[in-house]
Amino acid sequence: MELESNYEIARTASFILSRNFTRVALQFPDELLKDSTRVARALRDKLRSSEDNVSDKDIGLYVMADTTYGSCCVDEVGASHINADCVIHYGHTCLSPTSTLPALFVLGKAPIGxxxxxxxxxxxxxxxxxxxxxxxxxxxxxxxxxxxxxxxxxxxxxxxxxxxxxxxxxxxxxxxxxxxxxxxxxxxxxxxxxxxxxxxxxxxxxxxxxxxxxxxxxxxxxxxxxxxxxxxxxxxxxxxxxxxxxxxxxxxxxxxxxxxxxxxxxVSLQRRILKRRYYLVEKAKDANIIGILVGTLGVAGYLHMIHQMKELITRAGKKAYTLVMGRPNPAKLANFPECDVFIYVSCPQTALLDSKEFLAPVITPFEAMLAFSRGSQWTGAYVMEFQNLMTSFPVEVRDQLEEARFSFLQGGYVEDYVSEETSEDNGDGTLALVKATEKALRVVDSDPQSVIKGTAKSGAEYFAAHRSYHGLDIRSNNSLPEPFLIGRTGKASGYEDEKKQAGEFNESANDK
CATH class of the missing domain: 3.40.50.11850 (Diphthamide synthesis DPH1/DPH2 domain 2)
Structure with a gap:
């Protein structure tokens, strides 16, 4: 009975049946995963015995764990892998709005006197x-x-x-x-x-x-x-x-x-966090290359906020790159030493990363707005939810952001100048995308002696030009790197040297 009460089995079954869901994702955080099999079994028994279940179809229940990002958010990406109709979210949640899937939240009942x-x-x-x-x-x-x-x-x-x-x-x-x-x-x-x-x-x-x-x-x-x-x-x-x-x-x-x-x-320890965040804002003002970390793929509005961050960074005369890597850690971010600061777009309860161990600071969208908006000053107010920042940009910035529209066909934001150049692209949009990328990279370079100024055609080329270490470079007498082959080439089913040996074997066999 305690299991049914804590996990609200009857309420969950009623929610599923009343909406005729047939594929249901059950999302558990790590600390509740031990109860997942018992909850799924109890819920299945309740669904089968319910008088409201008049459908002949069996309802599929799928247990999800090890979410890509914070477990407090609904994992819509994981649920989409099994074509779920809805998500039942168990345990602690930030109640961030979902983008596509309906969700039922079972908050749990922690003991309290x-x-x-x-x-x-x-x-x-x-x-x-x-x-x-x-x-x-x-x-x-x-x-x-x-x-x-x-x-x-x-x-x-x-x-x-x-x-x-x-x-x-x-x-x-x-x-x-x-x-x-x-x-x-x-x-x-x-x-x-x-x-x-x-x-x-x-x-x-x-x-x-x-x-x-x-x-x-x-x-x-x-x-x-x-x-x-x-x-x-x-x-x-x-x-x-x-x-x-x-x-x-x-x-x-x-x-x-x-x-x-x-x-x-x-709660003075918690209040010290505010001083630390102010320090990170001041440090971010000196950044030239900014990495935008995607910290959620389910919270409604995250794509719009990423686009606004790109616009904000570009107008500040800086370079922006979007990085998707799951939950960030020092080892992952160390692969991008070119980035002076990272902006973490995520739900409010996972947005604060203690970046003391990171090579570069990790800030929130609100802190980025303070750091990169001209004339912005911190009044002491602090905003954690990035949805609330959508209307907090200066009027001139909001007006320019409205020039971009989201295309569900192309899966991203489409600028007006892209559509103007598609006539030169034989109808497939490839040339327009290349030109859009080139325009995005035409940012004022703060270093007039930069060897890559005006030559980078992609983010990969820009990063490669800035790196001091390029992997395994074989140099002879301090000369420029030369092509040097190590190992085999070709497919595993038949490497090039194996094909050559096989040909020589066949020739020798024919001679005999």
Whole structure:
């Protein structure tokens, strides 16, 4: 019964049957993979025994693990390998919007001492002198209704039955089901997200400012601002908490550690991260070659953000290269020593890489906007979700970005000048793509003595010209490298030397 409750077997089966899905991907993080076979078996039994299952087709369940990028995001690429109709995502999630596949999120039920948490919260509200906003890791969402009741009981019992009212507010889980086909779209094809704009709440007439972060959302009354609130975080010191600390760095923040049943009031270590990020922004301003790291292939809008980063870098007179390599690490990025800095386009909970061990800094799209936009200054505000940056560029930059359009036929962004030159290309688009690449490489070179200025026709040629080590170069008397053959050439089924030997053997046999 505990397995069925924690993994919400009945709810998951209802979701699959109500939408007539026949191929379902079950995505588990590494720490929950041990339960995957039992969950799949219980879910299969529930689907077969359900009265709602009137279809004769057997529903295929496919377990996914070892995601290419962060396990908190829906792995749409992995699901597409088995032509899945939907993804059931288990465990910790950032609730980043999906691009193509519908998803159901099973958040899990982490253990927590409800009474102890409620008592700490009640005491802190009384002594803080500020309104309190309770935010939490999504794995504790199941306990929030009980915590609310427990706090009300403390309030009633300790006020001798009077009806005093604590200035206490709670965030709400944004959603547990995500379907891109049902979401409203913006003009650039990205899912419309709440990001601090004025909105109505519920059926009442309350007008205020809506905030959202890490799958939580809340509305503050008109005239109230989040800086005025104390944030009470329920959960672990993880990426979700770091996201909150950076985004709301002007707020006083405390954390209730549910695993240790203790209230942590010192979050200075997390705040030091902000100083480190500011240092990386200043260092990135001196970069000439920037690598854009693709950190997700499923979060809605990632292609648009990559394109905006390219435009931003090019207008700053620098060179940009897009790199797809899965989860980055120092060894992988060391293969690109030409890059002075890397921009990591990913979900907000995997965007912060501790790049102390890397040869070059790794920054976020928001930090890149500060580093490469002329006249930009850091006001202290910090944005983790790159969807919120889509409308944060200067007006002149946004207007120029609208010149590019996304082509689903070509699988990428198509510039206007490409279509103008396709008439010279015999209809296959190859020449236009080559010319577009050449135009993209025509960037002002900061080094007038550069030996490759105006000669690089591709990213590979540019990297090759800048490398001091080119692999195995056989040199004689300090002369230029000469072709030198080591090993065999040809196909494994018959190398060239083997064919030659076979020919000589046949000739000798005929002579006999």
């Amino acid at each position: 409800v009474s102890d948490c409620a008592e700490n919260l009640y005491n802190y509200v009384l002594t803080s002198g500020k309104p309190v906003m309770v935010l939490f890791g999504l794995e504790y969402a199941h306990a929030i209704p009980d915590i609310k009741v427990a706090v009300s009981d403390f309030e009633f019992s300790r006020s001798n039955g009077s009806t005093s009212r604590l200035d206490l507010h709670f965030g709400d889980v944004t959603c547990s089901v995500m379907d891109p086909s049902e979401n409203s779209k913006t003009s650039n094809g990205n899912i419309e997200l709440d990001d601090g704009f004025t909105a109505n709440q519920g059926s009442g007439n309350l007008i205020g400012t809506r905030y959202s972060i890490g799958g939580l959302s809340w509305v503050l009354p008109e005239g109230h601002y989040i800086q005025e609130y104390l944030l009470y975080w329920v959960g672990a010191d993880n990426a979700a908490f770091a996201n909150v600390v950076l985004t709301f760095n002007a707020c006083e923040i405390v954390r209730y550690d549910a695993a240790e049943n203790v209230l942590v009031t010192d």
